[in-house]
Amino acid sequence: MSGLIPTELHRYSIRDVVRGLVAAPKLVDARATISLPELGEGISIRSARAAVIVALKALGLPPGSRIGVPLYCCPVVFKAVKAAGCVPRFLDIDPETFCLSPEDLRAKRSGIDAVIAVHMFGNLCDMPKILDIMDGKPVIEDCAQSIGSKLDGRACGSFGDISFFSFRSGKYLSVGEGGALYSGKADLRARISELTDALPAPSRAEELKHVVTTYIRSKLRSRPWWGLVGTRIWAVYNKKTEFADKSPIVVGRMFASDLATVRKRMPCLDSMISSQRAHADYYERNLRSGLGLLCLEGPRAYYNRFMYPIVFPSTAERDKMAAYLRGRGVGTSRPYEEAIEGAAKHYGYEGDCLRAERALRRALIIPSFCTLKPKDIEVITRCVNEGHISPD
Numbered sequence: 040m041s042g043l044i045p046t047e048l049h050r051y052s053i054r055d056v057v058r059g060l061v062a063a064p065k066l067v068d069a070r071a072t073i074s075l076p077e078l079g080e081g082i083s084i085r086s087a088r089a090a091v092i093v094a095l096k097a098l099g100l101p102p103g104s105r106i107g108v109p110l111y112c113c114p115v116v117f118k119a120v121k122a123a124g125c126v127p128r129f130l131d132i133d134p135e136t137f138c139l140s141p142e143d144l145r146a147k148r149s150g151i152d153a154v155i156a157v158h159m160f161g162n163l164c165d166m167p168k169i170l171d172i173m174d175g176k177p178v179i180e181d182c183a184q185s186i187g188s189k190l191d192g193r194a195c196g197s198f199g200d201i202s203f204f205s206f207r208s209g210k211y212l213s214v215g216e217g218g219a220l221y222s223g224k225a226d227l228r229a230r231i232s233e234l235t236d237a238l239p240a241p242s243r244a245e246e247l248k249h250v251v252t253t254y255i256r257s258k259l260r261s262r263p264w265w266g267l268v269g270t271r272i273w274a275v276y277n278k279k280t281e282f283a284d285k286s287p288i289v290v291g292r293m294f295a296s297d298l299a300t301v302r303k304r305m306p307c308l309d310s311m312i313s314s315q316r317a318h319a320d321y322y323e324r325n326l327r328s329g330l331g332l333l334c335l336e337g338p339r340a341y342y343n344r345f346m347y348p349i350v351f352p353s354t355a356e357r358d359k360m361a362a363y364l365r366g367r368g369v370g371t372s373r374p375y376e377e378a379i380e381g382a383a384k385h386y387g388y389e390g391d392c393l394r395a396e397r398a399l400r401r402a403l404i405i406p407s408f409c410t411l412k413p414k415d416i417e418v419i420t421r422c423v424n425e426g427h428i429s430p431d
């Protein structure tokens with residue numbers, strides 16, 4: 040299993056360590072900005088989860104406000120909504136995009152005070168429709184997975200009142216931690232700056248620890264260590280850690296080391312997206328039809344293809360494929376399946392997002408990140424096609 044291909048890119052080289060160590064002694068200025076594709080300057084923050092809290096506060100939503108959020112989502116968003124003193128209200132998805140369903144939003148609109156439109160897997164929500172349905176109620180865009188994606192030629196993050204991005208390892212820029220908040224509205228931007236000004240900066244000791252742990256974690260999440268020990272450590276962590284204790288939230292400023300690496304990597308974003316788009320294109324042309332539902336790019340869209348999900352006809356078929364691929368050195372993931380139970384137990388989910396549940400139970404992510412070689416993509420394609428016809 041030493042060659043097991045991971046599904047996420049965790050990229051942190053010795054050069055990144057050195058850059059991080061050089062940057063670490065400088066405390067991050069709360070107003071440090073990050074240039075975001077086609078948007079301009081975003082305000083840096085510790086993480087996207089911290090950005091959710093700041094965004095809800097900046098919008099002046101009182102405690103107890105009901106925030107619409109898709110069930111098909113990284114559950115740390117539910118946690119952040121609650122940490123901001125608000126209440127998540129769950130919305131169903133459009134199975135073709137994995138993003139929130141405008142129809143369900145319309146049906147539930149009167150019961151929510153604001154919405155977080157999560158652009159899942161690099162796909163985009165139908166923002167013009169969502170803005171129309173919300174009719175002036177606040178709209179936040181979660182661009183954690185969708186940096187560089189566009190709809191109708193317009194960049195994600197430019198539609199809502201506030202948007203936020205993530206640079207955590209495993210995401211596109213994969214720098215350790217880090218996020219950015221953006222608003223095109225001067226009053227909201229000023230309020231975000233006020234709130235981020237008041238946040239604590241990491242100490243120098245925390246910076247150093249962060250650089251070292253990011254390096255070790257990234258190694259464990261990459262070849263060959265992912266197959267040798269990483270998957271086992273990850274499985275033990277997941278088994279031993281309660282849903283509610285996973286993904287802690289620190290509301291603070293960004294690490295100086297992460298900021299230096301984001302600024303270094305951002306100019307490479309377009310070429311990373313081109314590679315991932317080429318991988319998605321290859322899969323679309325070469326994966327056997329009848330396998331399951333592939334995630335296609337609509338005519339109005341330009342997706343960054345952050346992740347490549349396949350939705351299988353049943354959970355059993357999905358799990359059989361995952362086991363088959365694992366046996367052939369291809370890692371897969373089944374993201375956020377725990378969101379269904381976790382949302383019901385901790386955040387009041389009432390079982391009314393059946394399309395999201397169905398997709399959560401049947402979707403499988405195959406590796407498609409930008410540093411995979413054409414040979415890797417061919418091997419993955421062949422294995423998926425063979426797994427589809429294999430009787431066992």
Ligand SMILES: Cc1ncc(COP(=O)(O)O)c(C=O)c1O
Pocket residue numbers: 086087088089112113115116157158159181183184204205206207217218
């Ligand atoms: C859709 C989505 N939103 C928000 C987050 C939170 O981002 P971060 O890890 O930077 O807090 C993540 C990932 O963790 C995510 O996938």
